[in-house]
Amino acid sequence: MNKKPITVTSPLLPPLEQFIPYLEQIWASKQLTNNGQFHQQLEVALAAYLGVEHLSLFANGTTALITALQALHVQGEVITTPYSFVATAHALLWNRLTPVFVDVDEDTFNLDPAAVEAAITEHTTAIMPVHCYGRPCDVDALQAVADRHGLKLIYDAAHAFGVKDDSGASILRHGDLSVLSLHATKVFNTFEGGAIISPDAATKQHIDHLRNFGFVDEVTVVTPGINGKMSEIHAAFGMLQLQHIDGALQRRQQVDQLYRHLLADVPGLTLKVREQGSNYSYFPVLVGEAFPLSRDELYQQLRDQQVHARRYFYPLITEMGPYREMPELRERPWPRAQKIASQVICLPIYPDLSDEDVARIVGIVRSSVQAPCVKKVS
Structure with missing residues (x-):
């Protein structure tokens, strides 16, 4: 179906x-x-x-x-x-x-x-x-x-x-x-x-x-x-x-908390702690070496099952069109930004996202741990 x-x-x-x-x-x-x-x-x-x-x-x-x-x-x-x-x-x-x-x-x-x-x-x-x-x-x-x-x-x-x-x-x-x-x-x-x-x-x-x-x-x-x-x-x-924003922010917080509860024990995933005063606008996850799939493989697996997560922000601005060719950028490394950009995936989060939708998304992520595949060599 x-x-x-x-x-x-x-x-x-x-x-x-x-x-x-x-x-x-x-x-x-x-x-x-x-x-x-x-x-x-x-x-x-x-x-x-x-x-x-x-x-x-x-x-x-x-x-x-x-x-x-x-x-x-x-x-x-x-x-x-x-x-x-x-x-x-x-x-x-x-x-x-x-x-x-x-x-x-x-x-x-x-x-x-x-x-x-x-x-x-x-x-x-x-x-x-x-x-x-x-x-x-x-x-x-x-x-x-x-x-x-x-x-x-x-x-x-x-x-x-x-x-x-x-x-x-x-x-x-x-x-x-x-x-x-x-x-x-x-x-x-x-x-x-x-x-x-x-x-x-x-x-x-x-x-x-x-x-x-x-x-x-x-x-x-x-x-x-x-x-x-x-x-x-x-x-x-x-x-x-x-008139509706307070309810929307409250629901975003609930979605954030549900993700954290359901993903807390998944090896290889890093969930950054939320500060007080957050607006829960994104749900970024870092996919590390201990996770069975690479970030891009997880991204594709989600897309294959109609979950359109995004790799915010990949590639870095410095790797895009008008910036990639700027001579003054060639000698400046950004190792931390590059590492984050290679690992990050933002899972869906918005007020209309149901608990069932969250469970479906988490199920796809967890299925990778339960039935791991061999990582591709990039």
Whole structure:
């Protein structure tokens, strides 16, 4: 019997009938974009939910990341991670910046502050870490490095919706700017969307000008901005999503805990401990030598049975198209990032994933231990 496919994630979608009244209001107002009522409401409501003061909505997270770099007038070299989605580095190239990739911490998968400091040159102007899988970076150590060398610190916080730091406050408060993704694959989505969190009102105002072609009023342009505005339909959907997000996060936690219970005794699999304040956005597993299959063999076995796990993040950014050929990258090893990328597999996790689905996924994984096959030589 063919079983239904299980994807690595599935978007949070409230009941359609609950969205209709929002659409009716948009149709009645005829304002589809340009800082409409839902855009304004969502900025305020989202900032309050996340525990931040100054939040600017964007059409997507990549445009927000590009704009954040523009807002801080970053030039020259920017130190960042090779272990991320490629948009992290693309935002640098779009700003004609030079990415300098350094290795990650083997426990958190985030930028290693010591490696960051060792890579600083006279051309370095900024650090752009990623809160990988929503796990907080070592924000204190990175801030100390930035302060010592007079560098800007911009966080790619695409995965970090609702994540808390050690004090219990929002992780988004750290650095000069933090950038969220509200893409359909994220914990909280507005179909497509993003946001920049600013430390003060003046910075937010500048970012808001950049987001809207640089306009201050009908006849005044103060900066060469971009069209990065979020539409009213996306913002309205975000307002509806806020009514459901707490339940979604709670269910994600339950799925995470169920995986951990069912996989705890499987030899060769490493499950990283979750910190308090997590958003359970991903469920990464490292497939080690003691597991009967290689990571790629397990990946294929899952796919053969309609479970579409993903190898986030494989290959490394440094092994992709425009980066692989950069002369300055040829001599920089990233052994920890390379090892993680060769072992990691992210199992499906989302609010609609049932306990039965989790049991089915775990059953496929455990079957490899019960009936092992010979590993292929790569």
